[in-house]
Amino acid sequence: MNIKKLEEKIFKGLMIGSSMLIFGVLLYILYIIIKKGLPSLSWEMISQIPSGGFYLGKEGGILNAIMGSLYLIFFSVVISLMISVPVVMYLNFTLRKKSRFSAFARLTFDVLFGIPSIVYGAFGFTVMIFFGLQASLLGGIIAVSLLIIPVMIRSIDEVAVLIPVELIEATKSLGATNYETIKVILRQLLPGISTAVLLSIGRGIGDGATVLFTAGYTDSIPTSLTQPTATLPLAIFFQLSSPIEEVQNRAYSAALILTVIILILSFSARYFSRRFSKNKI
Amino acid sequence: MEVFTVPFIKEQPKPKVMNGSHSLNPHIVVENLNVYIKGIHILKDINMTIPDKSITCIIGPSGCGKTTLLRSFNRLHDDNVDVKITGKLFVDNEDIYSNGIEVTHIRKKMGLLAQRPCSLPMSIFDNVVYGPRIHGVRGRRKLYEIARHQLVAAGLWDEVKDRLKSPASTLSIGQQQRLCLARGLAVEPEIILGDEATSALDPISSKTIEELFVTIKDKYTVVLVTHTLRQAKRIADYVAFMYMGELVEFGTADQLFNHPKNQLTKEYISGGFS
Numbered sequence: 001m002n003i004k005k006l007e008e009k010i011f012k013g014l015m016i017g018s019s020m021l022i023f024g025v026l027l028y029i030l031y032i033i034i035k036k037g038l039p040s041l042s043w044e045m046i047s048q049i050p051s052g053g054f055y056l057g058k059e060g061g062i063l064n065a066i067m068g069s070l071y072l073i074f075f076s077v078v079i080s081l082m083i084s085v086p087v088v089m090y091l092n093f094t095l096r097k098k099s100r101f102s103a104f105a106r107l108t109f110d111v112l113f114g115i116p117s118i119v120y121g122a123f124g125f126t127v128m129i130f131f132g133l134q135a136s137l138l139g140g141i142i143a144v145s146l147l148i149i150p151v152m153i154r155s156i157d158e159v160a161v162l163i164p165v166e167l168i169e170a171t172k173s174l175g176a177t178n179y180e181t182i183k184v185i186l187r188q189l190l191p192g193i194s195t196a197v198l199l200s201i202g203r204g205i206g207d208g209a210t211v212l213f214t215a216g217y218t219d220s221i222p223t224s225l226t227q228p229t230a231t232l233p234l235a236i237f238f239q240l241s242s243p244i245e246e247v248q249n250r251a252y253s254a255a256l257i258l259t260v261i262i263l264i265l266s267f268s269a270r271y272f273s274r275r276f277s278k279n280k281i
Numbered sequence: 282m283e284v285f286t287v288p289f290i291k292e293q294p295k296p297k298v299m300n301g302s303h304s305l306n307p308h309i310v311v312e313n314l315n316v317y318i319k320g321i322h323i324l325k326d327i328n329m330t331i332p333d334k335s336i337t338c339i340i341g342p343s344g345c346g347k348t349t350l351l352r353s354f355n356r357l358h359d360d361n362v363d364v365k366i367t368g369k370l371f372v373d374n375e376d377i378y379s380n381g382i383e384v385t386h387i388r389k390k391m392g393l394l395a396q397r398p399c400s401l402p403m404s405i406f407d408n409v410v411y412g413p414r415i416h417g418v419r420g421r422r423k424l425y426e427i428a429r430h431q432l433v434a435a436g437l438w439d440e441v442k443d444r445l446k447s448p449a450s451t452l453s454i455g456q457q458q459r460l461c462l463a464r465g466l467a468v469e470p471e472i473i474l475g476d477e478a479t480s481a482l483d484p485i486s487s488k489t490i491e492e493l494f495v496t497i498k499d500k501y502t503v504v505l506v507t508h509t510l511r512q513a514k515r516i517a518d519y520v521a522f523m524y525m526g527e528l529v530e531f532g533t534a535d536q537l538f539n540h541p542k543n544q545l546t547k548e549y550i551s552g553g554f555s
Contacts, residue, residue: 166399169357170461174412174468175389188402 033259037252045253050219055239055247062254065235067221069258071137072231073205076144077197083145084152085193089182092160093168106157112150118209120147125213138225140215147210148200155199159192160185194273198266205262208233232258308333308472308502309354314368316349316358323349325526327368331519333471336494336503338513338534341523342554347506350523351474354504355391356384372472389416392465394478398457400449401464405441408449408460412468427467434497435463436489455486462493473497475505479512491516510550514538522546 048061087105095102124143133139163185171181186193204210208231216228217238232254239251309331316324324346331337339347349358356377358364369376377387389412401408409428410418418424428445432438437459441452449460458478465473475494479487494503495516507513513520513534520537522530522545530537530546541547548554 164399166395166397167401169393170395170399171401171411172360173355173357173388173391173393174415174464175385176415177385180415184401190402 030259033252033256036249037254037256040246040249041253041256045250046257049221055242056244062230062232062235062250062257064219064221065230065232065254066257066261068137068215068229069205069232069261071222072140072144072211072215072229073201075137075141076148076204077200079141079145080149080152080200081193081197084149084156084196085186087153088156088160088189089185091157092163093182093185106154109150109153109157113154116209117147117207118212121210121213124210128214134226135214135216135228136226137215137222137229140211140229140231141225143210143214144204144207147207148204151203152196152200155196156189156192159189159195163188190273194269198269201265201269202262206233206258208237232261306333307331308372309504310369310371310374311350312369312371314350314353314370315366316346316353317365318349318361319363323526324353327528329521329528329531331502331504333502334498334500335518336498336505336516337519337521338517339504339506339521339523340508340510340513340549341529342549343508345523346526347523348476351476351504351506354472354474355388355393357393359384389468390470391472391474392462392468392470394458394461394465394473394475396477397481398454398461400452400457400460403449404446405449405452405460406445409463409467412464416468428463431463431467432460434466434493435459436493437463453486455482455489458482458486458490459493462490466497470501472502472504475503475507477506477508480508522549524549 042061044059045061046066047063048059049064050062051058051060091102091105120143124139124146127142128134128136128139167184167188168181171184176184211231211234215231215234217230217234218228219230220227222229236251236254236258239247239254242248242251307330311327311329311331314324314327315322327350339350341347352358353366353370354372358366366378368378370378372387372390375382401411403411406425406428407414409431410424413424413427418427429438429442432441437456440456441460444451449457452460458481462473473494479490482490491512494505497503498518505513505517517534520532520534521528522537522541522543524545530541530543532542537546538550541550
């Protein structure tokens with residue numbers, strides 16, 4: 001066998017092997033979560049808030065954490081979108097594509113992207129103290145938004161740089177104003193935006209460190225922004241650190257719930273972005 | 282040097298007017314137009330008069346400023362801070378570079394066909410009626426009529442009438458270019474600008490587009506930048522030859538191809554350089 005063929009084989013093997021490894025790890029994680037979590041998963045678990053002896057293995061559920069996480073991620077994603085989309089528009093369509101400022105801004109976002117989430121948590125905490133806020137849903141939303149804004153900006157930006165100048169010129173040559181042009185660009189960006197939202201949801205909803213100081217933990221469902229809130233990652237964390245086996249198993253079912261929520265959000269985001277992109281303005 | 286091997290004969294009867302750049306109905310008048318990009322002098326003192334309801338082709342070697350000139354007609358340089366423009370450019374006796382002129386108003390008068398067709402991210406129908414919609418035309422029936430009319434004019438109706446709702450990106454490149462023409466026509470412009478509009482197309486689509494230009498010139502002023510001399514010979518009524526940012530010669534197709542006055546023009550059209 002000549003050396004070129006061997007090379008081909010090695011690389012092909014490497015590609016298949018790596019893909020299989022990743023896929024295998026994913027399956028294994030799902031297997032563990034389902035195996036350990038499914039037996040203790042019950043309707044009670046997702047429909048009730050913890051009762052008095054919940055953390056000792058008595059009845060109750062984690063509805064507080066489910067609702068808390070959903071509230072948190074919903075508001076964070078909305079706020080981040082409202083900030084990220086204009087930033088990306090500015091970087092790509094108002095500034096010249098390769099200006100010094102935009103290069104600097106992109107570098108900044110990359111750095112922010114790489115900052116560990118506990119740092120955002122700590123930063124959010126100091127901001128809260130500064131404003132005299134206690135651990136609350138609002139605090140959590142601020143911290144999670146800070147965490148996911150760089151993720152969003154960078155992933156929308158990846159798509160925005162690919163938008164051809166011709167699209168902008170085609171729109172403008174029809175007599176469109178800047179605002180109308182931006183609407184067309186947004187439509188073109190829609191798949192990118194939905195991917196960005198998915199990535200952000202994944203990063204934000206599963207992150208425990210940001211909400212540890214900022215959102216607090218409570219057994220009830222928050223009814224206002226100033227109340228503390230429970231979140232799924234912390235629910236998993238607290239239950240898993242319990243010495244009681246039943247409670248530990250509940251941590252796995254909480255993990256299962258978190259995974260299912262992410263899957264549902266992913267699929268629905270993809271579905272809706274596909275539907276929207278077919279319709280008119 | 283042997284300049285003309287085959288004398289150029291135009292298939293169609295020549296239109297009425299004819300004396301250099303002096304026409305009875307000037308549509309676009311360029312006066313001392315200078316364009317600088319990043320301080321480099323790209324267009325030098327361009328003076329020309331483009332007559333209405335005819336096809337004017339701008340020819341010349343690559344990098345001579347053809348596209349820059351065409352893009353100054355509908356102020357597409359506006360968003361580029363590197364570009365500086367001096368001089369006057371009249372469309373319908375209105376200086377489009379004077380203060381207080383709405384740029385959208387200028388652009389609405391002109392349809393632009395780019396080198397590569399660029400369909401908007403929406404359905405075929407929405408692409409055609411995009412222009413009318415942003416200019417305030419409402420009502421399903423009305424918009425449908427506009428779409429049908431323009432798609433027929435662009436020779437695309439029969440191919441797309443059953444799938445008006447499908448995304449425009451599903452069309453072939455040739456079809457997309459015709460869609461872009463229909464979209465441009467839908468804003469009821471007076472002028473059609475084509476920037477090498479057929480160069481990315483297959484021969485059949487490009488022939489269709491050329492024929493369309495010839496059909497629509499009764500109603501519109503068509504200005505085309507083209508790389509292919511043969512295309513200019515086939516369809517042009519007037520030809521402008523540019524070289525190194527200067528307008529070397531402007532005249533009727535017959536004049537420029539059969540009796541060029543300038544030595545450079547002679548060399549260019551005989552294939553001396555490209």
